[in-house]
Structures are given as structure tokens and as C-alpha cells.
Amino acid sequence: MDSYNEEENQMFKNLEFCDSCEPDYLQRTSLHNAVKNNQAEIVKLLVKDGANVNIKDSRGITPLLLAGSAIEKKTKSEIRKYDSIVQTLLSAKASANVVHPDTGIKPLHTASKLGCLKATEALLKIDPFPFDQCKKLRTVLHYAASAGNANILRKLLERFESYDLIDGQDTSKYTPSHVAAYEGHSECLQILIGNGGNLLAKTDKGHTVIDFILTKMPKPVTFLKNILSSNVTMENNTIHVNSAVLAPKEALKMEVVMSLITATTNMKQTILQHPLVELYLWIKWSKLKIYFHILLGVYVLQVLSLSGYSIMLRFEINFFPWNGILLGFSSCILLFYNLMQVLIDPRHYLKQLETWLSISFAGISLPISIGSFYHLSASSLITISEGNELYDDRQYLPQWILHFLSVAILLGYVQMMVLIGRFPQWGYYTLVFFTVLKNILVLFPLFLCLIVGFVLSFAVLFYGNVKFSNFWNLVVKTVVMMMGEYEYGDLFSKKNESSFLPVTSYIVFFIFMLASMILVNLMIGIAVNDIQGLKKKGHILQLEKQAEFVNHLERLASFDLATWQWFPIKLRKLGQYFPVTLRKLRQYFPVMLRKLRQYFPVMLRKSRQYFSTKFDFHRFNSSEVPQKLQKALLQLVLENLNKKSKNKSHDEDELMKFEDLLIQFKMHDYPITMKSKNEKNESELTCNIIY
Secondary structure (H helix, E strand, O other), rough: OOOHHHHHHHHHHHHHHHHHHHHHHHOOHHHHHHHOOHHHOOOOOOOOOOOOOOOOOOOOHHHHHHHHOOOOOOOOOHHHHHHHHHHHHHOOOOOOOOOOOOOOOOHHHHHHOOOHHHHHHHHHOOOOOOOOOOOOOHHHHHHHHHOOHHHHHHHOOOOOOOOHOHHHHOOOOOHHHHHHHHHHOHHHHHHHHOOOOOOEEEOOOOOOOHHHHHHHHOHHHHHHHHHHHEEEEEEOOOOEOOOOOOOOOOOOOHHHHHHHHOOOHHHHHHHHOOOHHHHHHHHHHHHHHHHHHHHHHHHHHHHHHHHHHHHHHHHHOOOHHHHHHHHHHHHHHHHHHHHHHHHHHHHHHHHOOHHHHHHHHHHHHHHHHHHHHHHHHHOOOEEEEOEEEEEEOOOOOOOOHHHHHHHHHHHHHHHHHHHHHHOOHHHHHHHHHHOOOOOHHHHHHHHHHHHHHHHHHHHHOOOOHHHHOOOHHHHHHHHHHHOOOOOOOHHHHHHHHHHHHOOOOHHHHHHHHHHHHHHHHHHHHHHHHHEEEEEHHHHHHHHHHHHHHHHHHHHOOOOHHHOOOHHHHHHHHOOOOHHHHHHEEEEEEHHHHHHHHHHHOOOHHHHHHHHHHHHHHHOEEHHHHHHHHHHHHHHHHHHHHHHHHHHHHHHHHHHHHHHHHOOOOOOOEEEEEEEEEEOOOOEEEEEEEEO
């Protein structure tokens, strides 16, 4: 009884404190102050005594708007008091549809910000406009994501299912997903992404949700992997694959994948090998690989044209004019293709060796095609072959054509090797070749020191040998000998005894053989050691190249690429480096650019519609999906069920059933459904997988 009286006395003291806290100019009542100071018992007492719960102060603020405003530490006791205050005011018919005149915050915003589930549920039931924004344009989802309360977020998303607020941006262009990622609330972010949150949404400073995941989230690779895995589920022996996370609204369908590829190396390997991403890339590649085959055909046409021209020159065959036409046509196509690559994403493509290789190949081939008509114009040309020099009785064939031709043929076949390496059956071997080449370049300084040393030594030791008559012959002969062509019998024959120094020559030559064997075996050993992990790396590289090609086609088909506003920006940037040339170009070609402006939007709009249709509304038979990918999807479902079984005992039967199905997978038919959602409709890509 004494304790009760003490509590009652303390309550009246708090009431007196609340009355004393009322500034005259605000015209606040005791209820205002009690609510502001989080005094739940006093609020109950005042409401019981008939206090007006909707009374406003001089600024138009009701008591409910003050609830939770003075809470500094979110302790359980303080949150319980806040919840009790809200319940008390709402039970007394307090209006929930009130807005703070300064901040635009509503009571629902405050409840979400504090992470109070009961208060949020109560306010949701009576607030007619729960999706209103505050003056910073933040919705209740922003505040819930900031609080990190996953249960509140689920309740809000159930209510907001009919509203497109999941990617609503505040004044700083932050979406709820940005807020959750920045605060490191992984569960909230997973819920938002699962409900359609855009990973590519950008803030006013250009930061995407993926950027915040990489910099703010703990274990970002594991988090992204879990996000992808959660979109692969199994129901009634049917595997459902939801690709919405990889294809957000109002974005090109490869942008998420490309953003992940440009991340760290470890993330690239983990993400690209995820079954969901691999299936996504496989579907897109299966529909767009025809364009890659066309590009490969253009390269083949150009290489064959160059090869034919070189054969005609070397073996005195009459020159065909169509050969030069095909060479020029294919060169222009490749130059245009590479130019569009560089203009679309200069930072990426200008760092690629393949881009420079292709530009060099096409750039050198074009003047060759022009020069070939100069060769054809000499109709009475009588070609005389003398050694390796080609000329006629009136004038020499321009030597620059021969120089360009020799380089272009080599570049063309190297580029062909790189392109063929994108096919699964040859990608591994192409990677092995470039790995060995890289190892040789790494060891080249070591080789160079020994080569120079032995070259100068052999110049002295074999002073009378014709093969070492000049410095260039010395270098070439020494390099050839290091590869195993020692020619010991020719160097130390009896007839050449006077051409080398006795004793010392034998000793140095023996050291030379040992050094060459060591270097060659060292190079082979390093290559073999690297090859062990190349098969896995080769598959990743193949997926990366496929993603880049599909992304390039999508961006090429996007409308913004060829709008009139796009070209002047690029021209101005280039004009900083080539002001005079570009100024002249813009004077001479305004009509052409105006025509391009009229023609391109129509063509590219049709292309974009074609790509969108092809991507979203195709069905696949199970036989088309690679066996390795089928097994990976099944294994992923098994892992998801394993994780669930740790938390839910009733999943054990489902898990055992699935394991039995997995053991006998060759005898069953599992349909796989791929879902892709957009603003207007929902389509399903059904893939019946048969083992």
C-alpha cells in the first residue's frame, strides 16, 4: 500500500512538472507536455479526466504529434511507454491524420522510426492516408528501414501492396532500400528487394543501392548471394526462378548484372557462378547469340578478304574488285561497332585489350581496301616476282599496302582466336594461351638479361662464324638456340675450328644450354601451376564476356543513345581535345545529324521493343537448359531447404522428400518457371527440365 502511494505521489509530481514545462507562447496543455515527456500514466489520468486529445497548440500541433518526440534512447521501457500513450490517445478518438506543420511528419512516421510494432499497427488501421510524405519527401517506409524493424516493414508492405512506394525517393534521392543498406539492416533490405526494390536506384550523388551494400553492409558477398538464392524456390516439384531482382523496373535488364561484374574480383566470381545469374545469362545469350554469330561472320569475312588479297599479290592472281568492296564494307561495320562501344561506356571498353585489337584491325584494313583499288587501276600491270619484292614495269606497288597488309592479317587472326574463345568448348584453351603468354611476358626481363649477355659473349667466342656476322643475326640466332635449336654440330665442326675460341667456347655453350633448359622449364612449370585453376576462371570469363555483349546490344537499342541531346554532349567532350576538327565537322554535317536524329529514334524504338519482347515472353524446353545448370538449381533448392529445416521442424518431411527426389532425379520431370515482372504485366518463362 505504501509503495502504491509513493507511485501516486510520484505521478502527481510528474504532472506538476509537465504543467511547469508549458511555455506560454505555445499554449500547450498538460496533456501536450505529458505526451511529449513520455509520461504514460499521466496521459491515462488526463484522458480519463476528460482531456481533449485533439486540442492544438498555437502552432497547430496535437498531443499525438508530440508522442515519442523526446525519446533519446530507444530502451524497451521507453518504447512501452510510447506505445501505451499512442494506444490511450487512439482509444480516446485522437485523429491519426494530423501533420506536423514544420516537418510534415505524421504519427505513423514516428511509430515506424521508433520501431514500435503495436503503435504502427494501431495507426495503420485508422490513418486514411498512411502513404503521405513528409517535407523531406520520406515515406513511412524510409523511417521503418532506418529503424531496422523487419516486422514493421512487412506490415507496411502488406498495406502498400497497391501503391508504388517501394522505390520512393526523398529530397536526397534516397529510396527505402538506400536507407536500409546505409544503416546495415540486412533483413529489412532483403524484404525491400524481395518486394521489388531497385538495386540500381541512384542518390543525388550517384550512389546506387549496390554501392551501399558493398561499403556499408557486413559480408556483402554473402548477403547478395542470399538475396539471389531466396528467388529460387520449389513448390509441388516445380522450381520457381524469379528474375525480378536482376531486372528492375525502368532499367536495362543487364544493368544489375553489369554493376555486380564491375565490383571486386571475389564478388564477380561468386555472383556470376550463382545458378540464378547463370540461368538469366543463358536465357538472354540463347536469344541474342545470333547477333554474336553475325559479328563473328563479319570478322570472318574481313579476314578472308585480307587473306585473299595477300594470296593474289603473292601468287600473281588477277585482283577481283569485290574483294576490296567486301573488305571496306566489313571494316566500316567493325569500326562503327567499336565506336559505339567506346561512346556507350568509354571507361570500360578503353581498358580492354580486345577493343584496341579490334579497332586496330579495322582501322588498318580500311586503308588497305582503298589502296587495293589503286592496285586495280593499273589495268596493264604486269607483276614480276623477284624474291619477296613485288613491282611492275612502270611503277612499284605502294609499300605501305604491304606493311599494312602483313600487320592486319596477323591482328585479324588473333582477333578471330579471341572471339572463338567465347564459345564454351574453346574458351578454356584460349585462356590457357593468354596465361602462358602472360607468364612469358613476366619472365621476359629475366630472359632479356641472359639473351643480351649470351649475345655479346657469342659475338666474341664465335668471331669467325658467318651466322654471327652482325648484331641482328646474333640476337635471332641466340633466341632460337634458347628454344632448343642448338646446332652444336655446325658451330663446333672441324671446318669451323678457326671461327671460335677453343675451351672457353665449350664452357660458355654448356652454361648456355643449362640456362635455356632452366628458363624453359620454369616457364612451363608456372604455366602448369596456373592452369589448375583456369577451367573455373575460363567459365567465369565466358559468362562475363556474354554479359558484356548482351549489355552492349541492350544499350545500343536504348532510345537515349541516339537522341539529339546525346550527341552534342559527346561532341563537346571530344571537342576539348579536337576543337578545330570537330568544329568543322559540325559545320559540314548538320544536315546528316538532323537526319540521324529523325531516323534513329524510330529504328531504335523498334529494336528496344524487339529486345523487350524476346527477353520476356519466350518459353524454353528442358532439353535446352545445360545439365550442369539444372543440377546447380536443384542443389540450390536443397541448400535453401536445409537452412529452413534448422528453424522449422515441419520442413523435415519436405527435405527428406526432396532428397529422395534428388537421388532419383534421372527418373523425374521437374518444370522450372522463370518469372519476370514489369509495370504492366507479368510473364512466365517456363522451362520443363527433364533428367
